[in-house]
Amino acid sequence: MKRYACAVVALMFIMLSVSYGQINITSSExxxxxxxxxxxxxxxxxxxxxGNPGGGNAWNFTSQATNDTxxxxxxxxxxxxxxxxxxxxxxxxxxxMDAMVTVYGYSELTTSSxxxxxxxxxxxxxxxxxxxxxxxxxPLPMSNGNNWSWHNxxxxxIQGMDMVVVTDMSSQYQVDAWGTVQVPLGTYSCLRVLxxxxxxxxxxxxxxxxxxxxxxxxxxCFWAETYGQVATISSQDGETNPNFTDASGLERMSYFTTxxxxxxxxxxxxxxxxxxxxxxxxxxxxxxxxxxEHVKLEVFNLLGEKxxxxxxxxxxxxxxxxxWNSEGLPGGIYLYRIETENEVRTNKMILLK
Numbered sequence: 001m002k003r004y005a006c007a008v009v010a011l012m013f014i015m016l017s018v019s020y021g022q023i024n025i026t027s028s029e030x031x032x033x034x035x036x037x038x039x040x041x042x043x044x045x046x047x048x049x050x051g052n053p054g055g056g057n058a059w060n061f062t063s064q065a066t067n068d069t070x071x072x073x074x075x076x077x078x079x080x081x082x083x084x085x086x087x088x089x090x091x092x093x094x095x096x097m098d099a100m101v102t103v104y105g106y107s108e109l110t111t112s113s114x115x116x117x118x119x120x121x122x123x124x125x126x127x128x129x130x131x132x133x134x135x136x137x138x139p140l141p142m143s144n145g146n147n148w149s150w151h152n153x154x155x156x157x158i159q160g161m162d163m164v165v166v167t168d169m170s171s172q173y174q175v176d177a178w179g180t181v182q183v184p185l186g187t188y189s190c191l192r193v194l195x196x197x198x199x200x201x202x203x204x205x206x207x208x209x210x211x212x213x214x215x216x217x218x219x220x221c222f223w224a225e226t227y228g229q230v231a232t233i234s235s236q237d238g239e240t241n242p243n244f245t246d247a248s249g250l251e252r253m254s255y256f257t258t259x260x261x262x263x264x265x266x267x268x269x270x271x272x273x274x275x276x277x278x279x280x281x282x283x284x285x286x287x288x289x290x291x292x293e294h295v296k297l298e299v300f301n302l303l304g305e306k307x308x309x310x311x312x313x314x315x316x317x318x319x320x321x322x323x324w325n326s327e328g329l330p331g332g333i334y335l336y337r338i339e340t341e342n343e344v345r346t347n348k349m350i351l352l353k
Contacts, residue, residue: 061183101122112140115136117132118131236248277349296340334351
């Protein structure tokens with residue numbers, strides 16, 4: 001569940017964007033259209049250059065190796081399972097983490113602020129609801145030099161064990177630098193936000209503290225006009241130097257589009273899958289056609305470059321299997337996309353080398 005929890009925390013910052021030149025963020029500049037869809041590459045334990053406070057920075061986050069990806073889709077709140085738990089939310093992001101877990105992040109956007117309200121995690125076994133008693137409020141409009149803070153305490157009772165887990169989270173934010181940032185999606189003028197983050201967890205048994213742990217991180221978020229957050233860097237636990245080079249994680253945007261219907265998003269779907277996954281040399285891509293139609297099946301890398309066209313002709317209805325040989329390609333994550341007259345679906349596959 002660690003990855004899901006990290007996704008929930010990161011989600012609270014995804015929607016912000018900045019203007020070129022004079023830095024001034026208003027509510028109209030924040031991505032909010034239903035159907036906006038974006039993919040981040042995740043890089044673990046990497047070396048980074050975080051730059052310096054002030055202007056004139058030129059950040060480049062394209063050389064680090066990709067370990068995984070995470071995708072988000074802005075959806076209609078009324079189509080989500082936790083809509084009634086967030087009555088003031090008007091901006092909802094959805095991510096299908098795997099075939100079993102879906103994360104929904106709920107925010108409220110006004111002319112004066114963007115407030116992270118919490119999240120819901122849906123699984124076939126049970127649902128988990130996270131509601132911030134104190135929303136993560138980012139003031140708007142926002143410009144260079146602005147600063148703000150956030151604090152929230154969550155109490156989780158473990159049923160049948162007389163145990164309570166108390167999680168205390170706090171962050172201090174400052175817009176401290178600007179320049180250009182290069183990510184797989186492109187190069188953009190951006191604003192950098194520095195944050196000092198602390199999370200303390202204490203487990204109580206029958207009212208007495210049983211176990212406690214505290215984590216402290218330094219993070220940087222890079223925001224670009226139209227695209228919102230294009231990169232995020234987190235230090236190793238316990239880091240105290242804001243000029244650190246050893247990062248525990250880097251997320252960088254590799255894909256962005258608008259106007260995607262929810263059933264067209266990149267999700268795990270029984271109609272499109274590959275086996276084995278991960279694979280070492282070849283894999284079989286399987287899909288089901290409900291009717292006779294023209295089909296295009298293509299493979300892309302995470303830079304959006306087309307690697308192969310496997311099918312591009314008329315196909316009859318029914319179950320189909322297409323073999324793809326990756327000979328000569330480096331290991332990593334690849335996307336395969338099926339396109340018909342009625343739908344577009346995309347999945348991920350992992351090549352091990």
